[in-house]
Amino acid sequence: MLSQREYEDLLWKINHIPSTITGKKRHNLRTTFKKKLHEHELATKYPPFEPLKFEQYFINFRTTDSTLIHLIDQIKSTSVFTLDTESILIPYRPNAPALIQVQIILSESFSSVVLIEMCHLPRAHEHTFTLVKQFFQTLFNTDKNIFIWGAISELHNFCSYNLFTYEQLDLCNPINLQDAFKTHWNTQHPHQPTTSASTNYSECICEECLGFQKKKTWSLQNAVAFELSRWLDKRQTTSNFDIGLDPTLYHFNSAEIAHRQSLIRYAVYDCLSMQQIMLKLKLIERQESNINPSNEIITATVNDLTNIACDDDQHDLQATNNFEPISPADIQDASTPRQQQTLTKAERHRIHNRTCTLKQRKRYYKTEIIISNIDRRFTIKNIKEIIKSYGVPFSAVNFSTSSTTRKRSVHIGMRNSSQINDYQHRIDHLFTTSHYNRFINDRRTYRSSNKR
Known part of the structure; x- marks a missing residue:
């Protein structure tokens, strides 16, 4: 302001x-x-736009295979998505594609937002790159409804990264929310002519009276303002989205992290604001979900898996599909309520698996040790290896990241609650930056001695 x-x-x-x-x-x-x-x-x-609860992921060369598999499973479990892109300005040349944002809408109140960093992808010969291609192959499917503020053609420039093809884009089911909103607004707000007796000249909010040209499309910012009465901050429109947004991608100072956080918020809010417009226009049904019962926004980086690592096994959390499939024809009659479809056998099976997984997760973390502000370079595998060396029996290990301070904590589910104080005393000093440096040096020394 x-x-x-x-x-x-x-x-x-x-x-x-x-x-x-x-x-x-x-x-x-x-x-x-x-x-x-x-x-x-x-x-x-207007007050600033406030999103519904979401979980944030990055896809780049540091993304683990298990994270990608988890996201692919989420895509399979639902049919409603939002998609947006960001490019960077290059003087005297076309804009360069830099970022794709995909929102996986798991329920009315919870979703995953994935930021695919095109300038920081894994190498084409790596298995991780193959999984990223599978991510898009699963998304660009005829049974997936992808809402975009514009046309699917904005993805054409991204085909050069070889993650998907023009043919795959032709197979998907894009829904131009920008056009749908314009139709909705003109239907709901026809011109109201003023009379000589009228003293209020601000009653009419048709496009013409708002000062919008009839042949022009609505910006997302204006749609959020007039439909949701919220201010969607668009000051970062021409920013450098190719610098690497994931705070774990490289070593950044506090100023660099703060700048990236503002870019991330901008990119994520574009998708999340589209979701709220879709709900307001009744393009998707309002339903509550038990997927994320907490009131806290969870922000997950590339290593912050929402699946649980139990010993050497990983249990991916399955999401429940709470939306009816939407076709472009449905937009023409968006105000007409639709009946909820009867769940198929496969959908009931997914819900059952999801319930079992959540119960299992609760059991694993019934008693836990939480170590805060750990060094971000420690992986799940590193931590499990270290905990075992200290003779501490555990059932599961997972990360969490504060959405405000960006500090990481490790959650260790314990098998034996009777000795938890002793176990905590053994390991609560671990996983700091100095510990990581010692850990790496010890590994190098061990490897050097084995080569002799």
Whole structure:
């Protein structure tokens, strides 16, 4: 939000563009000023957009195979998604594709948002790359309804990364939410002519009275403002989305992490705001879910698996499909309620598996040791190996990351609750940065001695 002085300065600049700036440059400069002014007006009028609960993932060269398998299973378990893309500006050249955001809508109140970092993908010969291709192959399927604020053609430039093909894009079922919203608004808000007796000239909110051209499409920001009465921050529109957003991708300082967090929030909120518009337009049914019963937003990085690692086995959490399939024809009659379809045998089986997995997870973590602020370079495998060396019996190990401080904690499910104080005393000093450095040095020393 601009200060009063900045606001007045911006108004002055709009009306006093130097006469020496002409043509396209003048038009672009005026457009930039107007966008900043519009951003300020929305930020002043509406409260910030607030998302529903979600879980955040990154796909890049550090993503584990188990994370990708878990995400593929989530895609298989539902039929409703949102998708968006981000590109970077290159002077005198077309924009370069940098990021794909996919929201896997598991219920009305909970979803997974996946950020695929195109400039930081695994190498093509690696198995992880094959799993990323499988992720898109599972998504771009005729039984998946993918809502996009625009056309599926915005993905064409991303085909150069060899994760999917033009033919696969032709097979999927994209739904242009931007067009659907324009149709909805014009249907719900026809022009209301004012009479000479009327003293209120702000009652009509048709496109023309709002100052929108009939042939122009709605921006997502305007749709969120007028339909949800929220301000969707779009100040990061032309940012460098290719720098590596995952905070575990490289070693970043606090300023670099803060900058990346603002870019992540921008990218994620585009998908999450589309979801709320879909709910408002009744394009998907409102249903509660027990998938994530907590009130806390969970933010998972590449190693923050939501599946449980029990000894050497991994139990992937299965999601429940709580939405009816949607076809483009349904949009024409979005206001008509649809009846819930009877669950198929396969869907009932998934729900049963999900329930069993949650019960199993609760049992594994009935008694646990939590070690906070650990070094992010420790993997699940490292931690399990170290815990075993200290003679501590455990049933499961998992990570969690604070959505505010970004600090990581490790959760260790215990088999023997009677000696938990003793076990905690043995290991609660571990997994710090100094411990990681000693751990790596010991490994190098061990390997060097074996080579002699």
